[in-house]
Amino acid sequence: MTEKNSEKNTDKAAGRSLLRSSSIVSVMTLLSRVLGLIRDVVVAQYFGARADAFFVAFKIPNFFRRLFAEGAFSVAFVPVLSEYRKQRTLDEVRLLIAQVSGVLGLALLGVTVAALALSDYLPWVFAPGFRSDPEKFALTADLLRITFPYLLFISLTAFASSVLNAYGRFAIPAFTPVLLNLCLIFSTLVMTDWFTEPLYALAWGVFIAGLVQLVFQLPFVARLGLLVAPRYEPKAEGVGRIVTLMIPALFGVSVSQINLLLDTLLASFLEDGSVSWLYYSDRLNNLPLGIFAIAIGVVILPALSGRHADNNQQAFSRTLDWAVRMVFLLATPAALALVVLAMPLMSTIFYHGEVTAYDVGKMTLSLQAYGVGLLAFMMIKILAPGYYARQDTKTPVKIGIQAMVVNMVLNLALVGPFQHAGLALATSLSAYYNVYMLYRGLRKQGAYTLQPGWMKFIALLVASNGLMIATVWWMMGDAEQWLVWGTWQRIGWMSAVVGAGVAVYFAVLIGAGMRMRHLRGQLF
Template sequence: MSEPMPEPNSELKPEARSEARPKTSLVKSSSIVSIMTLLSRVLGLVRDVVVAQYFGARADAFFVAFKIPNFLRRLFAEGAFSVAFVPVLSEYKSQRSVAEVKLLIASVSGVLGLALFLVTILALLLAPWLPYVFAPGFSGDAEKFALTGNLLRITFPYLLFISLTAFAGSILNAYGRFAIPAFTPVLLNVCLIFSTLVMTSWFIEPLYALAWGVFMAGALQLLFQLPFIARLGLLVRPTYQPKQEGVGRILKLMGPALFGVSVSQINLLLDTLLASFLEPGSVSWLYYSDRLNNLPLGIFAIAIGVVILPALSKKHAENNSNHFAQTLDWAARMIFLLALPAALALVVLATPLMATIFFHGEITPYDIGKMTLSLQAYGIGLFAFMLIKVLAPGYYARQDTKTPVKIGIQAMVVNMVLNLALVGPFQHAGLALATSLSAFFNAYMLYRGLKATGHYKAQPGWLGFAFKVLIANVALFVVMYFMMGDAQQWLEWGTWQRIGWMSAIVGAGIGVYFVTLVVFGLRPRHLKGARF
C-alpha cells in the first residue's frame, strides 16, 4: 500500500463519492451479491465433488486443519470485525472529512495487520498441539494427529490473508461495490480444484496439495481486491495507531460481537470436536452436509445481510427509524420467501442431492446414507440460520454488540446441552440437529429484542404474504415428492442420469413455486426494497 496520507482538505476520487452515484435498490444490490455468490458456491460444490472423488471420507485431517483458520476467519474477519468496522466506516463516510476516512482505514489496517501477524506466528509455533483443542478424538491415531498439525502449519497463514481480504471487502461494501467482495471467494475454489487435480501428484501425502492450495488462495484473494480499493482512492499506507478514535470504537465493538455474530460457527466447531470421537468419516460427513446447506445460506441470506448492514448503518446515522424498521422487515420477508422452499428441498431431496453431487470416486453408498442424515438435520434449521443473518445487522448497524453476545452465549449453552443429549442416539446427525435447534432459539431471541425496542416493526400485509408463500411450498412439496421416486434408485443410476433428473426436479420445482405465488397474487413490485 503506497499512497501517502492525504492532506486535510483532499478529496476522494469521483468514484468514491457516495453522493455522485445513483441510489441503488436493496433488491438490485442483493441480486448482484447473490449472483456472484452463486458462482462461488457452484464452484465450491465442484471443488467438493473433486475433493470427495479423490479423497472420499479420508480427508478428515485436512478438513480440521482448514476449519481452524477458516473458523477464526469467520469469527474475527467476516464476523466480529466486519460488523464493528462497517457501521463506524459508514458513520465516518457520512459525517466526517475524507482525510478522517483515510486515517481510519490506515489505522485499522495497521492494527489489524499486526495483530493477525502475531496470531499467525503463535499458531505456527503451537501447530503440533492445536489438534488437541479442535479434534482431540484424533489423538488415538498418531499418524492422523501428526498430519493434522503439519497441515495446519501450511493452512493457518490463510487467516492473515483472508482477514485482510475481508477488511478490503468491507470498505468496498461500505461504498456500494458489492460485486467484487462477493466474487472473491471464487478464487479459493479455483485454487483448491487446481491443487487437487494438478498438485496431488507432487506430494507423497496428497493432502498437502490441498493445504498449499488454501495458502495460495488466501494470498491471491487479497491481491485481487487491492486494485479496486485503489480505484476508490482509499489504498493508503497502514499505520499503527491503536489510540485513533475510530480504532478504539471498533475494538470496543468487536469484543462482544465475537459471540453475537458467529455463534453458528462456534456450534459447527463444537460439532467437529465431538465428531472426532465418533465413527471414522463423521467429520467429513458433517463437512459435506454443511457445505450443501451453506449453498442457499450464502446465495440468499448472507447476500441480503451484507447489503442491508451499510444501508441500516446509514439510516441509523440519519436517525431514520421508520426506514430502518422497513428495511429489516423487507429482509425478513425475503428470507421467508426464499428460506422455506430451500429448507424443504434439502430435507425432501437429501439423498438425491447427495447422490447427484458426491456419489463418485471414493464416496460409497454408506457415506451417502450418513451424509443424507446430517443434511436433513441441517436443513431443518436452514430458515433459522438465514434469519439470523438478517436480524443480527439490526443490532450491529446501531453499534449494539452487547445484546447479541448475551443471546449468543445463551444459544451456545443450548447447543452444547442438545449436543450431549442427541449425539448418543443420533451420532453425527444429532450434532447437526442440535446446531439447527439452537439456531431457532438464537433467531427468536434476536427477533424478540428488535421488536421490543421498536427497531423491527412488521409492516402491513404479512398475513396475506405468508399465506401465499405457504401455499406455494405445499405445491413445491407435491412436485418434489412425486418426481423424486425411490431414493435407492438414485444410487443405482449413472452420473448423467442423476444430473438430468435432478435438473428436471429443480426446474419444475422452481417453476411451480413461483407460478403458484403469481397465481395467488404476489407480484415483483411487492418485493421491492428501499433505495439507499
C-alpha cells in the same frame, strides 16, 4: 409533493437499490458457490471420507476468519466507516482506514505466529478424538502449519471487502471467493501428484488462495482512493470504537460458527469419516445460505447503518422487514427441498470415486438435520445486522452465549442416539433459539415493527411451498433408486425435479399476484 408521497418515493428508490445490490451479490455468490460445489465434488472424488485431517486443518483458520474478520470485525467496522463517510472528510476516512489496517494487520500477524508455534497442540483442542490415531493427529498438525497463514491473508481481504461494501461496491467482494475455489480445484487436479501425501496439495492450495484473494482486491480499493499505508495507532478514536464493538461481537455474530466447531470437536470422537460427512452436508446446506441470506445481510448492514446515522427509525424498520420477508420467500422452499431431496442430492453430487453408498447415507442424515435449521441460519444473518447497525453489540452477546449453552446441551443429548446427525440437529435447533431471542430483542427495543401484509404473505408461502413439495415428492420416487442409476441419469432427473419444483413454486406466487415490484419494497 406531500411528505407522505416523498417518503413513499424514497422507499421505492431504496427498495430498488437494495434489490439490485442483493441481486448482484447473489449472482456473484452463486458463481462462487457453484464452483465451491464443484470443488467439493472433486475433493470427494479424490479423497472420499479420508480427508478428515485436512478439513480440520482448514476449519481452524477458517473458524478464526469467520469469527474475527468476517464476523466481529466487519459488523464493528462497517457501521463506524459508514458514519465516517457521512459525517467526516475524505482525509479522516483515509486516516481511519490506515489506523485500522495497521492495528488489524499486526494483531493478525501475532496470532499467525503464535498458531504456527502451537500447531502441534491445536489439534488437541479442535479435534481431540484424533489422539486415538497418532498418524492422523500428526498429519493434521503438519497441514495446519501450511493452512494457518490463510487467516492473515483472508482477514486482510475481508478488511478490503468491508471498505468496498461500505462504498456500495458489492460485486468484487462477492466474486473474490471464486478464486479460493479455483485454487483448490487446481491443487486437487494438478498438485496432488507432487506430494507423497496428496492432502498437502490441498493445504498449499489454501495458502495460495489466501494470497491471491488479497492481491485481487487491492486495485479496487485503490480506485476509491482508499489504499493507504498502514499506521499502528491503537489508541486512535476510531480504532478504539471498533475494538469496543468487536469484543462482544465475537460471540454475537459467530454463534453458528462456534456451534459448527463444537460439532467437529465431538465428531472427532465418533466413527471414522464423521467429520467429512458433516463437512459435505454443511457445504451443501451453505449453498442457499450463501447465495441468499449472506448476500442480503451484506447489503443491508451499510443500508441499516445509514438509516441509523440519519436517525430515520421508520426507514430502518421497513428495511429490516423487507430483508426478513425476502429470507422467508427464498429460505423456506430451499430448506424443505434439502430435507425432502437429501438422498437424491447427495447421490447426484457426491456418489463418485471414493465416496461409497454408505457415505451417501450418512451424509443424507446430516444434510436433513442441517436443512431443518436453514431458515434459522438465514434469519440470524438478517437480524444480527439490526443490532450492529445501531452499534449495539452487547445484546447479541447475551443471546449468543445462551444459544451456545443450548447447543452444548442438545449436542450431549442427541449425539448418543443420532451420532453425527445429532450434532447437526442440535446446531439447527439452537439456531432457532438464537433467532427467537434476536427477534424479541429488536421488538422490545422498538427497532423492528412488523409491517402490514404478513398474514397474506404467510398464507401464500404455505400454499406455494405445499404444492412445490407435493410435486417434488411425486417426481422423486424411491430415494434408494438414485444409488442404482448412473451419473448422467441422476443429473438429468435431478434437473427435472428441481426445475419442476421451482416452476410450481413461482407459478403459485405469480398466480396469486406477486410481481417484481413487490420485491422492491413492501410485499403486499
